Amino acid sequence: MRPHLILCFVLSFVGNFLFGQEVLRADVVLKDSLANGFDTFSVEHWRDQYEVIQLNDTTPYYVPYVSVKENSNDTVLIRFTGEFNSELITFHVEDSLLYLPLLDQEEDQITTILPAWKADYSLEIRHADSLIGKLNVIVYPEQREQVILVPMFTVDINADSLEQWLNDVYGQAQLNLDLTLAPLFSPEDFEDTLFSNPSLSHDRFTEQMILVRDAYFDSHITENRKAYYVFLVPGFVDEQLKGYMVRNKGVAFVKNSSTLYRDIARTLGYGIGVLDDTWLEDGPEMGTTSNLMDTSGLQLTYLQWQSIQRSCHSVSYFDDYEDVRTNSGIIAYYFWEEDADGNIVLSKGSIMNSIFRPFKRNQYSLHLDIDSWFFRPLFEIRGYKINFLHLLSLVVLFVGSIFLRRRLYRIKWKVIEQSRLLKRSMRLTVFVLFICSYYGSFTLVNEGYFMFEVESGKLVYLNQFTTKEAIKEIRENKNYTRIEESNQGSEILIKKGDHWLLEKRKKVLYFNVTRNGEEWTNCQFNFDSDSLMVHTKDFKEFAESHYMVFNYMEDGVCQYQKVYNHLGKEITDKLVIDDPAKRILLFVNGYRPTSIGSNFEENFEDIQKNGLEFDNSKNLIYDFDRYDYWRPWKEIDLLFKNRINPSDVFYADGHFSVATSNHQSLLGFTVLTNSYPNRCSDLDHHICQKKTHNWEFYGIKTKSNTSEMLATKPNKRGFRTRVTNGQVAGRNLEQIFNELPNKSANDTIYIVAHSMGYAYALGIIEKLRGKINFGGLYIMAPENASSGNVHPEEWNEVWQYGSDFERYRYSAPCLLDGIATQTGVGGLPLGNRTYVPDGMMGKMGFFNTHFIGYYTWIFDIPKNETGYIRQR
Helix, strand or coil: CCCCCCEEEEECCCCCEECCEECCCEEEEECCCCCCEEECCCCHHHHHHCCEEECCCCCEEECCEEEEECCCCEEEEEECCCCCCHHHEEEEECCEEECCCEEEECCCEEEEEECCCCCCEEEEEEECCEEEEEEEEEEECCEEEEEEEEECCCCCCCHHHHHHHHHHHHHHHCEEEEEEECCCCCCCCCCCCCECCCCCCCCCCCHHHHHHHHHHHHHCCCCCCCCEEEEEECCECCCCCCEEECCCCCEEEEECCCCHHHHHHHHHHHHHCCCCCCCCCCCCCCCCCCECCCCCCCECCHHHHHHHHHHCCCCCCCCCCCCCCCCCCCEEEEEEEECCCCCECCECCECCCCCECCCEECCCCCCECCCCCCCCCCEEECCEEECHHHHHHHHHHHHHHHHHHHHHHCCCCHHHHCCHHHHHHHHHHHHHHHHHHHHHHHHHHHHHHHHHECCCEECHHHCCCCHHHHHHHHHCCCCCCCCCCCCCEEEEEEEECCEEEEEEECCEEEEEEEEECCEEEEEEEEEEECEEEEHHHCEEEECCCCEEEEEEEECCEEEEEEEEECCCCECCHHHHCCCCCCEEEEEEECCCCCCCCCCHHHHHHHHHHHCCCCCCCCCCEECCCCCCCCCCCCCHHHHHHHHHCCCEEEEEECCCCHHHCCCCCHHHHHHHHHHCCCCCCCCCCCCCCEEEEEECCCCEEEEEEHHHHCCCCCCHHHHHHHHHHHHHHHHHHHHHHCCCCCCCCCCEEEEEEECCHHHHHHHHHHHHECCEEEEEEEEECCCCHHHCECCHHHCCEEEEEECCHHHHCCCCHHHCCCCCCCCCCECCCHHHEEECCHHHHHHCCCCCCCCHHHHHHHHHCCCCCCCCCCCC
16 A cells, blocks of 8 residues: 555653653654645644644643545554553544554554544544544545646646646645646737736736636637636736736636746635635744745645635636626627728628627616816716815815804803713714715715716717727726616617717617628618517517627518527527426525635624625626635535526525625624624533623623624615615516517526525515516525515425524524524515524534525435425
């Protein structure tokens, strides 16, 4: 048997005696630098990561960790210093004696084999029943992922050597990487030699990176979309930067250098393992460790192993700030260039390649032709254009508030002079008046922008823009004045010479195509309609989505027609095929934290530090887990897929600010998380029932029930905000279902909603009611559940999953869901609720009881019991 691991247990004689006997101490060190994973305490900043036990001497003993492959034997070497009797050496797991075969013995060492187990265990080494050493063995299933290296310039790389090198590193976490060296790739529109400096937070790609990534996948349609891609680039503007990858994403950019192999391994750490630089978060000084995520070194800690194991199957190519292409949205956007005769200027000889369709939105863009100096934007704050009048009103109102307060103080009212409370109330009143007045003036100035809105015609601010530049400008031109348009439509931007023209059209665009010699290359926009009319197929229906119809004309007669959706897929022949009944599965996620940590609690810890939130949902529908909400956590979406067996799967984003929840504000939530008790260490004897309140000003202490700290007062206004936005998503989902007009009536939808996603799902349901069959509704840890209602009679089955608030409210409040205090869904009988099982107590708590990754217990519910999801 080939040994995978060699460990040395070095027993040092410390020179002191207890009870007249020699004290033996086992210090574990690694002989081979990368023989499986081995992690021992060596960095002072990481002291708290390790278990500490006390042996018979006075110094603490930090227990090391080793990673082994599931059901695999591993050879270990135990070296002794000092006098010992090998016959008195025994091994124990959970107080049970474990026999390990002896392979070899020398004067000061023995070689043995770790057992092949499926679960983690702690191995104790005893001498004459006295504990002299311990080892925590972490057992992992062997994982395998594919890495594709894409060079953007000619380079000589030995793929086999690099693959072995990467596996030596990631083998510490029992992850094998299969490396493929792709052919040279040079994007046609990419002329930059150096990449601009990306975000230091590793949270978003630069425009250059997005261009390269999208160009590659557009030209490699059949490429493996579950692999990690590493683009080998010429370099970065920052000469010190060797590689970049957004955390938990699947695309990396690395420059060629003398340390290329290590640079690739380190950069992959951000994506494969959601790892970060070692020196962040008060870590050790840069360059002082041998960790992979430091400036040199290859070692990984056991916490990094765990993060790699959890995250390596989650492959997404889009960061959380991008507008990802989707076939949902009320308004479709089109860009093309026309010549003097009105013909669309062809790109690469293809009509479809010449009509750019970069995205859909739920609103028209806001185009302003501002010719007033007072309204000309100076800068932007969260999408709001700030002009001179905004600043002027701020200054005037601020000076006015100071003047008002001073005038009030000159009034010699004895009552005011003698009352500190009235003085403070006066200040507060003036401050509130200032805030309200400025809010009103800010809103009024914003309304003034609409005097300059361009509904159609020339867009002067786009003069001289290329098509690429115009698309970028419009992508960033987001209309915050409304969440949706009342009717579906199209926004068309046409380039003529150096100018861009705006046209707002209906949802179906018709083009006439004529011959230019032997080729059908003359294409002109003809008209628009709300109906899809294809007379060559004897088809006419009211359109539910956006389409392009091309009429191929010869001598004034239409020879044939082609129909495309906004994505550019031809659907002509699908219009007349039979409509099979479909089973559709929809996932509706809840709140998305701004940080992607290795677990839910780490995410919210980051929120507490930076106080940031993502923008509210764009109310679009995706056909993949766009925000990596479900897939990273034990692939829970796949578990639902296997049970429901759907024809199509979609994902809706129910993310909204904490302000829409019962917590009312991010600050209030942060205060609660810092003060609420952690899970009790002894789950049989809870000490968390009461919370002590120190009233230092009065010098007294009081106690109250801990559960009273939770956010239980319903935020009905915030709940309704999410429902209203969910209705927009429902419109978009209906649009996708009916891309082939009126084809959803015989389909059945199943909805999985988590947390804030529950309210959002109710909005979707309101829009789909009567237009599709309702199959199953599965509600997990709903936020503010009592503020909404379901109608169980509409569904084949409805289940609510979550914690039992009434059961633990007074006896064990540390086990309750602190993110969303669980109440019953309105209209749902008590018999339709299923609670977190007792066997999950060790994973319950303020964060964990809410965490979607722990809800896989749903699939362990026996058949025909409450909460069981029937196999389809």
